[in-house]
Amino acid sequence: MTGAETRPRALLLGGTGAMGIYLQGELASMGWDVLVTSRKPRASLPGISFIRGNAKDPAFLRALSSERYEAVVDFMTWSPDCFKDVMPVLLGMSGQYVFLSSxxxxxxxxxxxxRSPRLLETCPDRRYAGGGEYAIAKAREEDILRASGAPNWTIVRPAITYSRERFQLGTLESHEWLWRAVKGLPVPMAQEVLERECTLTWGRDVARMIARLLGNPATRGEDFNISTSKHQTWGEVLSVYRDALDFEVKTVTLETYERYCCWGDSFLGYCPQLRYDRLVDRVLDNSKVLAATGMREEELASTREGILSELRRFIGAPSFPAGISAYAQGGLDRACGWPSALLSAVSLDGGTLRGGLRYARGWFRKS
Known part of the structure; x- marks a missing residue:
């Protein structure tokens, strides 16, 4: 490349999360001009520009589509109906459209x-398969994309990704369990979850794999599982977390965990993420993406190495999103059997009265 005019352009829709923050820099270092949509104002970086706006706003998306990009990487979460409407625009504005599935x-x-079977076709609970929960919605959107007849799409399915402010523990997100751990509050967990195998991949490595799929004609019309092949139990992941931050874990029954520590579906009466993911072993084969990118498994960080690198840096300067959910903390306290987070949670969720009511709803919730 001899000048800025010859640099390929990549547009990242909503690319400021756990994967996007690494993909920005990875693509820039590979010679791409990177544009990233963000709902918050952000300062530009070398090779990286931010466009303030919501990619789900039709007017904003139309403005973006007035230009052409060598690659568009879509981190947005769409409903299948909405995706069907915007897909022609997304495909039309990009030489290669990368759809983030799961x-x-x-x-x-x-x-x-x-080529493994999907829940959409095989789940014995047809009510779930006929609904719109995250995993089902992503499968339906994959099908919509395949049926489009367009040649310029690539589907990527990241495994659980950790990065900076995103550290999952079973079904719990950082703003639920890690907020408690930092404050010295107990974290509830079910033994049945701790015994299951999981595959966690560093956001840095996910970004490196996705970046190397871009601009490669052989990856168009293909799907790739984006992950390490390393795996371990959630109990081993918990041990790594506790090496960086000592905190109390309260063992609870599976029934209690599902009722108070998961975002269940009131229509189904259970939590699909728990039943169909966290309570089964999840080991991934990544040979296809390694072959397509020319990468080797040895280049990917171990779970311990990656988590400790990110978590120790986070703990040194912890920053949680404004508005920790008093509702969620009420449920987690109920699981632990004591309202230990009450005063802290309500003060962060819309003020004392409003937060107190939300906390009470979480404490007494039915599912």
């Missing part, structure tokens, strides 16, 4: 490959 679309399997 490994959660797959049914339980000894080892998950790109």
């Amino acid at each position: 490994y959660r679309v797959f049914s339980p399997a000894t080892v998950i490959t790109e």
